[in-house]
Amino acid sequence: MIRNRQILLASRPQGEAGLDNFSLVEQDLPGPEELAEGQVLVRNHFLSLDPYMRGRMNDSKSYAAPQPLGAVMLGGTAGEVIASRNPAFQAGDSVVGMGGWQEHFVVDASQRGVLNKVDTRHIPLSAYLGAVGMPGVTAWYGLTQIIRPKAGETVVVSAASGAVGSVVGQLAKARGARAVGLAGGAEKCRYVVEELGFDACIDYRQHPDLASLSQALKAACPDGIDGHFENVGGLILDAVLLRANAFSRVAMCGMISGYNGEPIPLQYPQLILTNRMKVEGFIVSEHMELWPEALKELGGLVATGRLKFRESVAQGLEAAPEAFLGLLKGRNFGKQLVKLV
Incomplete structure (x- = not known):
């Protein structure tokens, strides 16, 4: 058996999330000899921490089911196959999946897409949780499918130094647009x-x-x-509406200003009509058919050094809750990860 440490959702936040909403436990996993046919045992090297996780901690209606109480916190992971009884995976393979906040996990890899092999020869393993992963594809989709910038147009990005926003601006520049960011602090x-x-x-x-x-x-x-490209909402969205051109497009990706349950009033919604604006919300996991196209562009840009990214890395599983709470307050710089090995 393998002794596996996990972080569970212990209670639902009332307003702002806190450390007492999480618990660290240990659990026995099957060893390599005890895997069932089709199963793969993975050692996680990195956990991805993302703002969407805060919404799933609430027991409320949303685009995804709530995070179950008493269960491992859901989230993306990148790691290494330790043992496999699946012909598609071998020990030593670098893989990404939704392994959650834990050091190891066992998965039936016969299900398409639950575990994916990645090539780390030119792209670091951690980047598959950021610029060449879900955040990067989120940026790509919102920019190319909703905003669709033309050369010379101006694209504004909130949370511009984060994992998603930083990619949006660079992709906009690559398409000949002006990119203007909003971020918290002079250094960012x-x-x-x-x-x-x-x-x-x-x-x-x-x-x-x-x-x-x-x-x-x-x-x-x-x-x-x-x-x-909106990641924040609130005051920033109000200010953007006041400066929006006719026929401007808004990709609604996140509303972190309201993740603790605060109302997010809109002061001048009539500007959406006056300016004939397109405002579209999206969930990137609902557009899997476009992921190969997005990942091809993102992977090529990262491998050749043309797409830059930055990471904040917390050390050890026990650091995950505090790093996550810091992410919600903007304390991270770039993509927030937890390193486990």
């Missing part, structure tokens, strides 16, 4: 402009009210806003 804004190549970045912490933030957007987007 410097990174967005100097390393990622955005045309401008606004530190939203310096603009705590709508008039100030709208003025900053006007200065950064003198020709208005043609496309917006």
Whole structure:
């Protein structure tokens, strides 16, 4: 048997999530000799921490079923096959899947898509949870399928230094558009402009009210806003609507400003009509038919160094809850991971 450590959802948050909502437990898993036909035993090297997990901690109606109480926290993982009774996988293979917040997991890999082999010769294993994984495909889909920028147009991205936003801006630039980011703090804004190549970045912490933030957007987007990739909502979305051009497009990816249950009022919804705007929400897992196209572009850009990304890495399984809570408050820089080996 293999002794496996796991983090479970112990209780549902009332408002803001806290460390007491999680518990660390140990469980015995079958050893290599005890695997059933078709099963694969994986040692996780990295856990992915993502904002969507906060919504699933609530017992409320959403696009996905709530995270079950007393069960391993759901989430993406990247790791190595330790043992296999499946002809498609061999010990030593690098793989990604939804292994959850635990050190090992056993999966029936006969089900298509539950475990995927990845090539780490030119792309680091961790990148398959970020720029060449779900966050990267999320960025690609929202930009290419909803915003569809033309050369010379202006695309604004909230949470621009994060795992999703950083990719959106770089893909927009590659298509000849201007990219303007919003991020929290001068250091993140410097990174967005100097390393990622955005045309401008606004530190939203310096603009705590709508008039100030709208003025900053006007200065950064003198020709208005043609496309917006929304990860935050609230004040940022209000300010964008005030600067949006006719026939502008908004990809609604996340609304982290309301993840603790706060209402997110919209001050001027009439601008959607006035400007004949397209506002579309999307869930990237509902568009699996486009993932191969997205991953081909993202993988090629990362392998050749043309798509840059940054990672915040917490060490050890027990660090996952605190790192996750920090992610919700914007303490991470780039993609938030937990390293287990």
